[in-house]
Every structure is written in C-alpha cells, then in structure tokens.
Amino acid sequence: xxxxxxxxxxxxxxxxxxxxxxxxxxxxxxxxxxxxxxxxxxxxxxxxxxxxxxxxxxxxxxxxxxxxxxxxxxxxxxxxxx
Amino acid sequence: xxxxxxxxxxxxxxxxxxxxxxxxxxxxxxxxxxxxxxxxxxxxxxxxxxxxxxxxxxxxxxxxxxxxxxxxxxxxxxxxxxxxxxxxxxxxxxxxxxxxxxxxxxxxxxxxxxxxxxxxxxxxxxxxxxxxxxxxxxxxxxxxxxxxxxxxxxxxxxxxxxxxxxxxxxxxxxxxxxxxxxxxxxxxxxxxxxxxxxxxxxxxxxxxxxxxxxxxxxxxxxxxxxxxxxxxxxxxxxxxxxxxxxxxxxxxxxxxxxxxxxxxxxxxxxxxxxxxxxxxxxxxxxxxxxxxxxxxxxxxxxxxxxxxxxxxxxxxxxxxxxxxxxxxxxxxxxxxxxxxxxxxxxxxxxxxxxxxxxxxxxxxxxxxxxxxxxxxxxxxxxxxxxxxxxxxxxxxxxxxxxxxxxxxxxxxxxxxxxxxxxxxxxxxxxxxxxxxxxxxxxxxxxxxxxxxxxxxxxxxxxxxxxxxxxxxxxxxxxxxxxxxxxxxxxxxxxxxxxxxxxxxxxxxxxxxxxxxxxxxxxxxxxxxxxxxxxxxxxxxxxxxxxxxxxxxxxxxxxxxxxxxxxxxxxxxxxxxxxx
Numbered sequence: 001x002x003x004x005x006x007x008x009x010x011x012x013x014x015x016x017x018x019x020x021x022x023x024x025x026x027x028x029x030x031x032x033x034x035x036x037x038x039x040x041x042x043x044x045x046x047x048x049x050x051x052x053x054x055x056x057x058x059x060x061x062x063x064x065x066x067x068x069x070x071x072x073x074x075x076x077x078x079x080x081x082x
Numbered sequence: 083x084x085x086x087x088x089x090x091x092x093x094x095x096x097x098x099x100x101x102x103x104x105x106x107x108x109x110x111x112x113x114x115x116x117x118x119x120x121x122x123x124x125x126x127x128x129x130x131x132x133x134x135x136x137x138x139x140x141x142x143x144x145x146x147x148x149x150x151x152x153x154x155x156x157x158x159x160x161x162x163x164x165x166x167x168x169x170x171x172x173x174x175x176x177x178x179x180x181x182x183x184x185x186x187x188x189x190x191x192x193x194x195x196x197x198x199x200x201x202x203x204x205x206x207x208x209x210x211x212x213x214x215x216x217x218x219x220x221x222x223x224x225x226x227x228x229x230x231x232x233x234x235x236x237x238x239x240x241x242x243x244x245x246x247x248x249x250x251x252x253x254x255x256x257x258x259x260x261x262x263x264x265x266x267x268x269x270x271x272x273x274x275x276x277x278x279x280x281x282x283x284x285x286x287x288x289x290x291x292x293x294x295x296x297x298x299x300x301x302x303x304x305x306x307x308x309x310x311x312x313x314x315x316x317x318x319x320x321x322x323x324x325x326x327x328x329x330x331x332x333x334x335x336x337x338x339x340x341x342x343x344x345x346x347x348x349x350x351x352x353x354x355x356x357x358x359x360x361x362x363x364x365x366x367x368x369x370x371x372x373x374x375x376x377x378x379x380x381x382x383x384x385x386x387x388x389x390x391x392x393x394x395x396x397x398x399x400x401x402x403x404x405x406x407x408x409x410x411x412x413x414x415x416x417x418x419x420x421x422x423x424x425x426x427x428x429x430x431x432x433x434x435x436x437x438x439x440x441x442x443x444x445x446x447x448x449x450x451x452x453x454x455x456x457x458x459x460x461x462x463x464x465x466x467x468x469x470x471x472x473x474x475x476x477x478x479x480x481x482x483x484x485x486x487x488x489x490x491x492x493x494x495x496x497x498x499x500x501x502x503x504x505x506x507x508x509x510x511x512x513x514x515x516x517x518x519x520x521x522x523x524x525x526x527x528x529x530x531x532x533x534x535x536x537x538x539x540x541x542x543x544x545x546x547x548x549x550x551x552x553x554x555x556x557x558x559x560x561x562x563x564x565x566x567x568x569x570x571x572x573x574x575x576x577x578x579x580x581x582x583x584x585x586x587x588x589x590x591x592x593x594x595x596x597x598x599x600x601x602x603x604x605x606x607x608x609x610x611x612x613x614x615x616x617x618x619x620x621x622x623x624x625x626x627x628x629x630x631x632x633x634x635x636x637x638x639x640x641x642x643x644x645x646x647x648x649x650x651x652x653x654x655x656x657x658x659x660x661x
Contacts (some may be wrong), residue, residue: 002302012559021134022265022309023245023588037588039543042303043341043486045427049225057434058427060455064340065432068442069401 002041002059005033009055016047016056053081085266085526089271091516092243095121096503097261097276097316098420099248102131103489104478105282106231107185107496109240112280115504120274124591125242125312132284133489136225138351138421140489142182146204150375153216155179161214162486165383166456167619168639169658171483173465174491175497177562182490186220187495192230195223207518210373212350213380213486217373217634225421230259246272246547248314248589249598251279251322252459252522254514256484258322258473263525266591271527275515277507278473280499281461281653282492283315284308285454285479286602288332289342290546292451292553292596297428304342306335306450313468313602315480319461320646325473325481325655327641330609331457331617331624331649332558337449338384339404341431345426346377347446348402349373349381351418351425355407355439358389361395368427369406380484390507401443412439451558456619458485459606462656467499469505470645473513475503483641483658487621539583542592548576549596553603559612562629566611573603605644612653614644642651 003025007014016033017025024037025047035041043064048056060066096112098105101123112119123130143158155493157181163170190196197206224435233244248263248416260275303309316326338344349370350355358367370381389400389429416439432438453459460482467475477499478492516522533539539548556569577600584590600644610625613636617625641656 019126019129021130022303023125024593040309040592042134042136042305042309042424043427044308044424046135048127048430048468049135049426050229056279058430059434060300060341060431064302064342064433066338066341066428066437066444068435068437068523069399069445070442072436072442 001038001041002061003035003038004057005035005057006055006057009053010021011053011055013052015050019050020048022063054070063071086529087269087271088177089273089523091273091275091444091518092199092515093275094118094241094499095277095507097121097122097274098282099132099261099279100284101127101232101235101244101545102134102282102284102478103137103479103492103520105131105230105280106235107278107493108139108282109235109242109499110238111497111500112504112617113238115238117504117507120276121235121242122246122248122274123239123242123244123580124314125268127235127242128229129659130228130308132222132425133228134308135426136421136423137489138224138225138418138425139212139219139221140182140493141185142186142218142490143179143216144183144207144209147207148207148216148218151216158214158218161216165380165620166485169619170481170485171463171481171658174463174467174481174484174495177465178484178487178491178494181494185490185493188286189227189493192234193225196220199509204267206506210353211377211381213382215378215380216376221418225426226496234547235491240466243272247594248274249318249594250522252516252524253322253471254516254522256472257513258471259513259516261318262523264526264530264590264594265587267587271523273516273518273523277510277513278475278503280475280477280503281315281466281480282477282496283480284311285460286313286316287311287454288451290419290599291606292332292454292552292558293548293605296366304306306342306345307454312598314595314598316605319596319603320601321473322341322471322474323646324467324469324474325462325643325645325654326605327462327643328457328459329605329644330613330642331455331459331494333622333624335391335449336389336446339439339445339447341428343428344402344446344451345422346382347559349384350634351422352402352404352415353381353413355404355411356400357403357406359403359443360392361399361400362397364397366400385621387622389446390558397431400446402446403443404439405443411601415439417632434633454479456485456622458483458487458623466502466506468497468502498587505538509596530590531583533584533590536581536583536661538582542582542589542596545576545580545582545596547601549599552576553606557607559626561610561627563611566607570604570607570611573600573607576600576642608651609642609644614639
C-alpha cells in the first residue's frame with residue numbers, strides 16, 4: 001500500500017480523499033478514508049502533507065525502493081536466514 | 083435499457099480547462115477582467131498539475147539584478163533561444179521573459195514566501211542559475227503554492243469545478259463555443275458554453291505513453307509528471323481541427339533509479355552539493371558550486387547523457403552524490419527538495435529508511451521518456467496564445483514549441499492567454515449555442531454509457547500495458563520508416579481490438595484517458611514517420627531516425643504541424659522565427 005493511514009490518529013476529515021490528484025483515496029460509507037486504487041498512487045505526498053492529524057505516511061512498492069550506497073540495511077530490515 | 087446520464091449546463095464567458103499553474107492564473111486574470119470565468123479541473127485544483135506538491139524554482143528576468151550586469155531582457159530571450167538551438171516560439175518566449183517576475187509578485191500577494199532575510203541580493207531573493215547563463219532562477223517556498231493559488235481563484239470570483247474531465251470541444255461556425263465533460267465522481271455529463279476557452283492541459287506524462295511497465299507491477303504510476311496528464315487537451319483540440327506541433331520529439335531523462343523523481347539530477351534542486359559519479363568514484367558531473375554566479379552555460383544544458391554513456395561503457399552504476407557538500411549546502415538542497423514536487427515524499431521515505439544525503443548516495447538511471455521540456459509538443463499558437471481554431475486559446479505546457487518554458491511559462495502565459503482571450507471575445511458576436519440534445523453531447527453520452535455498461539471488457543490497465551509496449555519498441559530508439567509503419571499497424575490493431583470496460587466513474591476517466599493516449603500515440607508515430615532527419619538539441623537526440631541519421635537544417639529546422647481535415651491528417655511546416 002503506497003499510503004498508510006493510521007486509523008487511530010485519523011480524524012475522518014476527508015481532506016486526503018478531497019485533495020488526492022489521482023482520485024486514489026475515497027471515503028467509505030462509514031466515513032473512513034480508503035486507498036481504493038493503490039496502483040494509481042503518484043506518491044506525490046499531497047495527502048501526507050495536508051493531513052492535519054499527521055495520520056498518513058508514505059511507502060514505496062518493492063520495485064520502487066531507494067537503496068543507499070554504500071549499501072546498508074535500512075531501518076526496517078530484519079535478519080535474513082538461508 | 084441504459085439509464086441516461088444527468089446533464090448539467092454551465093454558461094460562462096471564459097472557460098479554463100485544467101487547474102494547474104497556468105489554469106489558476108488564467109482564471110484569476112479572467113475574473114479580474116470582469117469575464118464570467120469557470121475553471122474545470124480533472125482532480126482538485128488545490129493539489130493538481132505538475133506543481134501539485136510544489137515547485138522550488140522559477141526562472142524570470144530580474145531587472146534590478148541582471149540590469150546592472152549589462153544583461154538585458156533581449157539577452158535573456160537570445161540566451162534561452164541559444165540553449166534550445168533556436169527551436170522555440172520567439173513571441174511566447176518574450177511573453178514569458180517579460181511577465182514571469184510580475185506573476186511571481188502576484189504569488190507573493192497570495193501569501194507565497196519569495197524573499198529571505200539572509201539574501202544579500204536586491205529584493206532579498208535567493209537566486210540560482212538554472213537554464214540561462216545568468217543567476218535568474220528564484221528558489222522559494224513553493225510547496226503549497228497550488229493551495230494558495232486555488233484559493234485565490236475563488237476569492238477573485240472565478241468558479242472552480244473539480245473532478246470533471248473535459249473530453250471534447252464543441253465547434254460552431256468554425257469557432258470553439260464550449261466543451262463537454264464527464265464527472266469523475268458523479269454520474270453526470272457537463273456542458274460548458276463559453277465565448278472563449280483556454281486549454282491549460284499540460285504535456286503528456288511520458289511514462290504513460292512510453293515506459294515499459296514492470297512485469298506484474300500492475301502498472302504503478304511511477305512517473306515524474308502527473309499520471310493524469312494523458313494528452314486530453316491535444317486530443318480534443320486535434321479532433322476539433324486545431325494544429326498540433328512537435329509531437330514527434332522526445333528525450334530520456336535521468337531520475338533516481340526505481341523511484342522516478344529528481345528533475346534535473348544531479349543538479350537543480352540537488353545543487354550546490356549534488357554531483358554525478360560512477361561506480362569507481364569518478365566524477366562525471368562535478369558539483370555546481372557556481373550555481374550562485376553567472377556562467378557561460380545553464381546547468382539544465384549540462385550533458386546529462388554522459389551519465390548514460392557511463393553505463394554503456396561499463397562504469398555503472400551511477401550515483402547522485404551529495405556527501406562532499408558542506409552542511410550548509412546540504413541543508414540548502416534539502417530545503418529546495420522539500421518545495422519541489424514530490425520532494426517531501428522523497429525526504430520522508432529517506433527518513434523512514436534511515437537514508438541521509440550526508441553519508442548515503444542514491445542511484446540514478448535512465449528515467450521516464452520526456453515529451454515536454456526540450457521536445458515541447460503541443461498545440462500550435464500565435465503570439466496571443468491563440469490556436470488555429472478561433473476561440474481556442476492555450477497556455478502552459480499545452481502550448482507547442484516552447485521548450486523549457488517550465489513553471490514561468492505556465493504562470494506567465496496563463497495570465498497572458500486570459501488577457502488576450504477576453505480582449506478577443508469582446509470583439510466577437512455572441513457564439514452559437516449548443517444544447518444537451520446536440521449530436522456531440524449524445525455521442526459523448528453514448529460513449530460513456532457503453533463503457534459503463536460493458537461486461538467482460540478490457541480493463542484500462544491492459545490497454546495501458548499494450549500501448550506502452552508498442553510505443554517503447556517502435557517509437558523510440560529503433561525508429562526507421564519500416565519500424566514506425568509497423569508501430570502504426572500495431573497501434574491500429576490495438577485500437578480496433580480494445581473494448582474497455584468501466585465499472586464506475588473513476589474507471590470511466592481512466593478509459594477516456596486511454597482513448598486520448600491512443601490518439602496521441604498515432605500522432606506521435608505519424609510525426610516520427612514524417613520528420614525524415616535526426617534532430618538534436620545541444621547534442622542530445624530529441625528525434626533519432628536510424629535511416630536518416632543526419633540533422634537536416636535546410637529542410638527540417640522548423641516545427642512539423644498536424645491537423646485533421648475531412649477525416650485525414652494534414653501536415654505542414656511552421657518556421658520557428660515567425661510561428
């Protein structure tokens with residue numbers, strides 16, 4: 001999921017769905033934001049920037065990952081077993 | 083029995099299609115001039131267009147800074163013209179050069195921060211060198227400028243209608259008298275009746291035309307330019323009879339590897355710290371430490387294809403390296419990146435992953451194909467931003483023949499097109515009206531209903547992958563007469579066999595976008611076939627024909643225009659000096 005919305009922090013204001021330039025986020029009948037079209041996310045960050053509750057974070061799909069040089073295991077890496 | 087779509091008729095003097103930088107300024111100026119102005123936007127004007135999440139730099143002519151150095155406005159026009167080897171619309175370039183600073187000051191009045199206490203320059207601007215040879219590009223807090231501009235549109239009295247996709251222009255007696263659109267979130271057809279119309283519908287986001295989607299990726303929108311930029315304006319203008327130019331041009335960008343962002347890498351937002359290095363630490367593009375002083379070259383013209391050559395010669399991977407910058411320089415870059423579109427996302431992802439420009443390099447690679455920038459394909463206009471169709475004006479990246487117009491091109495020509503279109507409409511009689519039962523409206527409704535009603539049709543994503551495969555193979559690096567003709571046959575086959583299905587209004591928008599991409603693809607290939615030469619700007623190919631490897635200035639230092647006449651495409655050559 002390109003956009004992660006923290007349900008606990010979300011104040012259900014609808015700004016993310018209102019501002020999304022690609023119409024990716026919709027409000028459900030229960031008035032909760034839903035990332036309905038994750039493959040159409042532009043990763044522009046509009047929802048994250050404009051979220052007043054700071055409930056939104058952005059993540060990249062596996063094929064878009066930024067890999068640092070010199071290579072180091074980034075923060076979320078876990079141990080790897082063969 | 084298909085259920086008809088509800089129809090809404092909206093009357094106005096000035097219709098502005100597209101609510102990015104150009105569209106917002108067009109609507110603001112139109113309303114200021116007393117025209118009843120309506121701005122229609124496919125997304126939400128608060129965060130739409132190429133500047134949705136910001137622009138950190140806008141070039142302009144600053145008389146109080148360039149003047150004392152003996153660099154005149156004429157020099158700027160000549161300088162920019164030289165940077166694109168003369169392939170530019172002179173009148174429009176002059177409009178941008180003369181007006182960009184006034185528009186920047188308008189932005190300041192809307193609340194955009196453009197002056198900084200620490201600056202030692204007159205006006206307290208922070209300026210860097212970008213395209214031209216002098217330090218004339220403003221670095222500023224542009225991240226939220228779209229929000230400020232869209233609010234200003236309403237404040238000035240223009241009406242803003244979001245989430246409506248305009249798909250067709252309506253022509254009566256040879257004049258554009260309005261447009262037809264469809265709701266992206268509501269089941270409605272919208273009819274806009276106007277005295278003049280300005281298309282501010284952007285370039286085509288190159289990735290949606292050319293890039294090979296990753297296998298199994300489901301076609302993520304990993305694109306530099308907005309995915310919604312699908313050539314809608316070019317398609318509707320062509321169908322209505324307007325001339326388009328430069329559609330055959332394209333070039334490759336360098337972006338971050340995997341995450342297609344970072345316009346201007348390793349420079350622009352990444353200067354003065356950024357440098358381009360190869361796998362062995364060899365510096366291919368040294369840091370632009372002189373970004374704050376005049377030079378004989380603009381950094382935008384730095385030979386970025388050297389980065390790609392490095393890969394071809396076995397010295398890859400290549401990296402964008404800020405690690406040799408001072409702390410001040412890196413902080414300056416981070417400020418710029420924050421305000422450049424998508425930059426806030428980039429920095430957040432880096433923060434989440436523990437990646438830091440102070441110690442880590444990021445890999446670069448050949449990125450998405452660019453149809454704007456140096457190529458500048460779009461609608462052909464005169465010096466008043468007026469297309470060849472009376473009543474149809476154009477602004478921003480949708481205008482053909484203005485390479486590297488960029489953000490200043492949008493803000494300056496948006497405003498200017500509104501001024502010229504309102505003056506034009508005031509000299510005309512009232513336009514002929516069209517009504518919901520007219521042929522064009524019924525055609526649009528029937529198209530939408532058939533897409534919405536179809537069962538077991540093709541999802542738009544399947545058509546997207548098929549189009550990309552064709553364009554990537556036949557329309558880029560292997561172009562010959564036979565290859566392009568084969569590409570056209572493939573495209574014809576695709577067009578005939580595509581039966582799209584839309585399960586809701588959102589998918590209806592995507593399906594209509596695919597139709598527009600198909601039409602633009604045909605024009606791109608036909609332009610490629612017609613231009614029998616290889617064309618370069620500053621040694622970079624913008625059109626490579628393997629069967630015509632030489633540049634032919636005698637016959638082709640001009641724009642190639644295409645228009646529809648009696649169901650056939652008619653080509654014409656348009657000189658750059660006088661277009």
